[in-house]
Amino acid sequence: MAQSAIFKHSVKYIFTKKLTNFSNCLRNGHVFRHLSSKSTKTKTASSVYGAMKIFDRNAKMLQKERAAQREDYHLAEYIKEEIGWRTADRVFDVKRTFKNAVELGAGRGYVSRHFLPDSVEKVTLCDTSQTHLDKAIIGDGVKYEKVIMDEENLEFPEDSVDLLVSSLALHWVNDLPGCFDRIMRCLKPDGVFLASVFGGGTLLELRQALQLAEAERCGGVAPHISPFTQPQDVGGLLTAAGFTLQTVDVDALRVWFPSAWHVMRDVRALGEGNAALSRPPHLPRSLQFAAAAVYDLMYGKDFPERGSRGVPATFQIINWVGWKPHPSQPAPRAPGSAQRSLRDLAATPATSATAATSATATTQYNIMNASNK
Numbered sequence: 001m002a003q004s005a006i007f008k009h010s011v012k013y014i015f016t017k018k019l020t021n022f023s024n025c026l027r028n029g030h031v032f033r034h035l036s037s038k039s040t041k042t043k044t045a046s047s048v049y050g051a052m053k054i055f056d057r058n059a060k061m062l063q064k065e066r067a068a069q070r071e072d073y074h075l076a077e078y079i080k081e082e083i084g085w086r087t088a089d090r091v092f093d094v095k096r097t098f099k100n101a102v103e104l105g106a107g108r109g110y111v112s113r114h115f116l117p118d119s120v121e122k123v124t125l126c127d128t129s130q131t132h133l134d135k136a137i138i139g140d141g142v143k144y145e146k147v148i149m150d151e152e153n154l155e156f157p158e159d160s161v162d163l164l165v166s167s168l169a170l171h172w173v174n175d176l177p178g179c180f181d182r183i184m185r186c187l188k189p190d191g192v193f194l195a196s197v198f199g200g201g202t203l204l205e206l207r208q209a210l211q212l213a214e215a216e217r218c219g220g221v222a223p224h225i226s227p228f229t230q231p232q233d234v235g236g237l238l239t240a241a242g243f244t245l246q247t248v249d250v251d252a253l254r255v256w257f258p259s260a261w262h263v264m265r266d267v268r269a270l271g272e273g274n275a276a277l278s279r280p281p282h283l284p285r286s287l288q289f290a291a292a293a294v295y296d297l298m299y300g301k302d303f304p305e306r307g308s309r310g311v312p313a314t315f316q317i318i319n320w321v322g323w324k325p326h327p328s329q330p331a332p333r334a335p336g337s338a339q340r341s342l343r344d345l346a347a348t349p350a351t352s353a354t355a356a357t358s359a360t361a362t363t364q365y366n367i368m369n370a371s372n373k
Contacts (some may be wrong), residue, residue: 159185163194191324242315
């Protein structure tokens with residue numbers, strides 16, 4: 001009994017002590033500050049999506065630098081030139097003069113070469129390849145600056161950029177959520193993030209030919225083509241990073257080549273070769289011949305008017321636009337602010353235009369019946 005009484009007294013003392021400490025915390029505001037700090041935590045793309053280590057960034061930088069040093073590089077950059085022009089055309093649709101723009105993963109300035117002074121006053125070209133930047137072309141009259149910068153480690157002061165564009169560069173970024181967050185921070189309020197990347201349907205024909213050939217010869221498949229993002233993933237990243245007025249659309253370009261060998265040659269010439277960490281060390285020559293034969297058998301087409309045969313290669317392009325929030329932007333009305341319910345529409349009388357249309361249709365019907373009689 002004595003031990004039971006001592007136990008009860010100890011429990012009562014501990015509970016009273018904890019209650020007193022909690023009351024003091026309430027009085028001093030410690031608990032409220034702790035709760036408020038949790039409730040006001042800013043949501044970011046990195047807090048929603050985790051970063052994934054998929055690509056070998058060092059290998060990709062070497063591939064881009066080697067491609068830039070090729071004398072015939074300009075013969076293989078037709079895709080980047082076309083998408084760069086389309087991206088610049090979307091910039092022209094924004095009726096505004098951007099004082100400070102950035103082209104991320106600029107390469108040879110595929111977007112900046114189309115800028116005009118009345119659209120962009122100054123542009124900063126960022127890329128990991130110095131040779132690419134040395135060969136970059138910028139529109140006449142546009143001020144420019146060239147900076148060596150990795151897309152994964154974007155460094156610009158907060159609220160300093162009016163426009164950030166990127167054309168076919170961000171699909172090699174491992175930490176894409178972190179990249180979107182850093183872009184959001186460096187943009188000014190009401191700034192624009194406009195970009196394009198290769199989508200999951202890119203080089204679908206080559207991927208299938210390699211898989212079928214390798215499965216038949218080796219009994220399994222390896223990732224010979226790097227994975228690409230999907231349109232729904234881009235929309236989710238834009239939302240998580242806090243962008244407003246989002247637009248995501250998908251284009252598909254089909255280019256015809258003489259053979260699968262020409263497809264693989266141009267992909268390597270662009271510096272767009274496989275850079276996944278799980279890639280095999282090499283692609284055997286025998287497997288390349290088998291894949292080329294499967295490619296031609298499945299997708300090859302004769303062109304009698306040209307006296308030749310070719311194979312297609314599909315490039316899926318994901319384009320998007322996102323705006324940094326600003327009070328001047330249009331916003332949806334608050335929930336519950338509607339003045340009328342949708343169920344009232346059934347009881348709404350027809351408008352004068354609808355009534356006039358119905359009367360005209362009735363008159364025409366009567367005239368036709370009279371003529372038939």
